[in-house]
Amino acid sequence: MGNPTGFLKVDRALPADRDPAERLIDWCEVHEHMLEDDIKQQASRCMDCGVPFCQSGNSRFAPKVAGCPVNNLIPEWNDLIYHGRWKEAIQRLHKTNNFPEFTGRVCPAPCEGSCVLGINAPPVTIKHHEYAIIERAFEEGWVVAEPPAARTGKKIAIVGSGPAGLAAAAQLNKAGHLVTVYERADRIGGLLMYGIPNMKLEKHIIDRRIDILKKEGITFVTNTEIGKDIPAKQLQDEFDAVVLATGATKPRDLPVEGRELNGVHFAMEFLGKNTKSLLDSQHKDGDFINAEGKNVVIIGGGDTGTDCVGTSLRHKCKHVVQLEIMPKPVDERAASNPWPEWPKTLLVDYGQSEAIAIQGDDPRHYQVMTKKIEGDENGNVKAVHTVDITWGTNDAGQFVPNEVAGSEKVLEADLVFLAMGFTGPEAEILEQLSIEQDGRSNAKADYDKFNTNVEGVFACGDARRGQSLIVWAIDEGRRAAREVDAFLMGESYLP
Ligand SMILES: Cc1cc2nc3c(=O)[nH]c(=O)nc-3n(C[C@H](O)[C@H](O)[C@H](O)COP(=O)(O)OP(=O)(O)OC[C@H]3O[C@@H](n4cnc5c(N)ncnc54)[C@H](O)[C@@H]3O)c2cc1C
Ligand code: SF4
Structure with a gap:
């Protein structure tokens, strides 16, 4: 622990977000950077607890008991940051996480929900420290390709290039196997590329890592x-x-009258096309769903909905709900x-804070059911x-919605x-390979084994656990890689 009284003397602080008026006219990342001395001060708030709950995420207890799913060695790198030992910090961080530049930007940070300081004070800014370590490492030129010294001659195909497929590929390649990743999209990255918008994760950050791989x-x-x-x-x-590692890409539909009308889209169609057009032509090709001047209604109050809010506002929509x-x-x-536990509390994410700045109110309306869509x-x-x-x-005893008489509304859309x-x-693909599916239609494979009912075929990430988080996908890709390695070689030295 760098400073035994840091947590008593230093308040939690994060870099400011860029002003909405500025960030809504570009597609660049929302957050500003923090000065090195300030990050060191923040790192000094870590108490180096005897039992660091922050790093002890465990799939068996998720999402009830949180902590970092890849078991990042958080107190260790907080101490290393405090002492300015950045190179050792990235070495420790890379031991558990192949892609801290992704999680350092878009992980919801279950680690912070279980930081011991969080019992009676704002938790340590763990996620930002992760970001600072990996970005410093790239700046310093410490992140370089490290091809394996020898090859085993074994060949592995990975289907899907999201964080699960990429983590599995990186680990299996380290073990000396010949890895080929197949992706149906035109760019690598899965939902990192065509789900999460540019303002949360600029796409050159993905390309930078793919070049190394x-x-x-x-x-x-x-x-x-x-x-x-x-x-x-x-x-x-x-x-x-x-x-x-094909993800869980089947969207939930809304079977109401008017679902078939022009202008009703799945969120992923909106987000995916937007990013592709942005990357291909800075939107000059016009090949995206344009919300400019339109009343936009987003059905779903989660993170995907928030990304639709942020994207609609950048198009200069008339109003978004x-x-x-x-x-x-x-x-x-x-x-x-x-x-x-992961705190189930109200968060105002970037999209909502932008809507508040532009429209004057939080775009979220709670306990609202859609009855029909009119054309x-x-x-x-x-x-x-x-x-x-x-x-x-x-x-x-089932949880059911009851309509409030007289509360019907009609929203322009x-x-x-x-x-x-x-x-x-x-x-x-599951049917072609005769892969058994579980009760939620995911590829059936146990966590920590990852083998399906078909010998030599493994499943990981959202395809196995259902739609989840980047950090869980990385965790599953890493663990699946170890199982594949052991299957091929009889034993595995992968972590
Ligand atoms: C809009 C949105 C925003 C999100 N934001 C966040 C966030 O901020 N933080 C966070 O932690 N998580 C977020 N998530 C969740 C996160 O992106 C996923 O949990 C994670 O990407 C899952 O990784 P994966 O590798 O299992 O699958 P995916 O990322 O879905 O990748 C699967 C890949 O497989 C490819 N594929 C599928 N079938 C085939 C086939 N037959 N042949 C070839 N390729 C195929 C797909 O094209 C895709 O590229 C978000 C999800 C969405 C939809
Ligand atoms: S990967 Fe997520 S949970 Fe783990 S340390 Fe980073 S921000 Fe926290």
């Missing part, structure tokens, strides 16, 4: 859908093992949600009809985005 010897094949362009079984024949069926979260932890005579969406609800229990989560992986 290529130099280390990993082969990337884009624009190739396994199951269509190449039969899934062909991979089984040509490779010694196959890892399915985000509807959420669940109750508004509380401001402080409830007694039933004690530390070190005009040309089949274009015109309005969304809603009713307020309360939550109660029925005779069977030129665009409606459905951001209500995802129901699991697409089935085609």
Whole structure:
């Protein structure tokens, strides 16, 4: 511990966000940077606890008991930052996390929810320290390709280039195997690339890492859908093992009247096309859903919905509303949600704070149910009809919504985005390989084993656990890699 009384003397501080008026006219990242001395002061708040709950995330207890899913060695690098030993800090960080530049930007930081200081004070700014370490390491030129000294001759195909597939690829390549990653999109990165918008994660940050992975010897094949362009079984024949990291990309639909109207889209269509057009042509090709001048209604109050808010505002929409069926979260932890659980409290994310700055109010409306979507005579969406609800229990004890009489509203809408989560992986590749699915339609494989019912075929990330987080995808990719290595070699030295 750098400073035994740091946590008593230094208040939590984070770098400021850029002013919405400035950041809404570009697509660059929202956060400013912090000076090195200030980061050191923040690192001094770490108490180096005997039991560091922050680094002890465990899938068996998630999401109830949080902590870092990749078990980042947080108190160690806080101390190293405090003492200015940045090179050792990145060495320790890379031991547990292949891609801290992604998590340091977009992880919701369950570690901070279980920081011991958080029991009675604002927690240590762990996520920002992770970001600072990896960015310093890139600036200093410490992050370089480290190809394996020897090759095993074993060939592995990884399907999907999201964080799970990339983490598995990086680890298996380190073990000396020949790894090929197949991706159906034109760019590598999965939801890092075409889900999370540029203002949360600038895409050159992904390319910077992919360049290193290529130099280390990993082969990337884009624009190739396994199951269509190449039969899934062909991979089984040509490779010694196959890892399915295809994500959970099937969006939840809203079966209401008017769903088929023009202007009603899944959120991912809006977000994905926006990023592609931005990267291809700075939006000059016009090949995206443009919210400029439009009333936008987003159905779904989660992170995907928030990304639609931020994207609509950057298009200069007329007005944006985000509807959420669940109750508004509380401001402080409830007694039933004690530390070190993930705090289920109200957060004002970047999209909402931008809407507040531009429109004067939080775009989220809670306990609102969509009854129908209305169209005009040309089949274009015109309005969304809603009713307020309360939550109660029925005779069977199930949590059910009750409509509030007289609370019906009609919201003007030129665009409606459905951001209500995802129901699991697409089935085609699983069916071609006869992979068993679990009750939620995910590829069936135990956490910590990752092998499916088909020998030599493994599954990890959202394809196995359902839509989750980048940090869980990295964790699963790493763990699956160790199992694949052990399957091929009889034992594994991978962490
Ligand atoms: C809009 C949005 C915002 C999010 N924001 C955050 C955030 O801020 N922080 C966070 O921690 N998490 C966030 N998440 C969740 C996070 O992105 C996912 O949990 C994570 O990306 C899952 O990683 P994965 O590698 O398992 O799958 P994915 O990232 O979904 O990657 C799967 C890849 O497989 C490819 N693929 C699928 N089938 C095939 C096939 N047959 N052949 C070839 N390729 C195929 C897909 O094209 C895709 O590129 C967000 C999710 C969304 C949708
Ligand atoms: S990966 Fe996420 S949970 Fe782990 S230390 Fe970083 S911000 Fe915290």
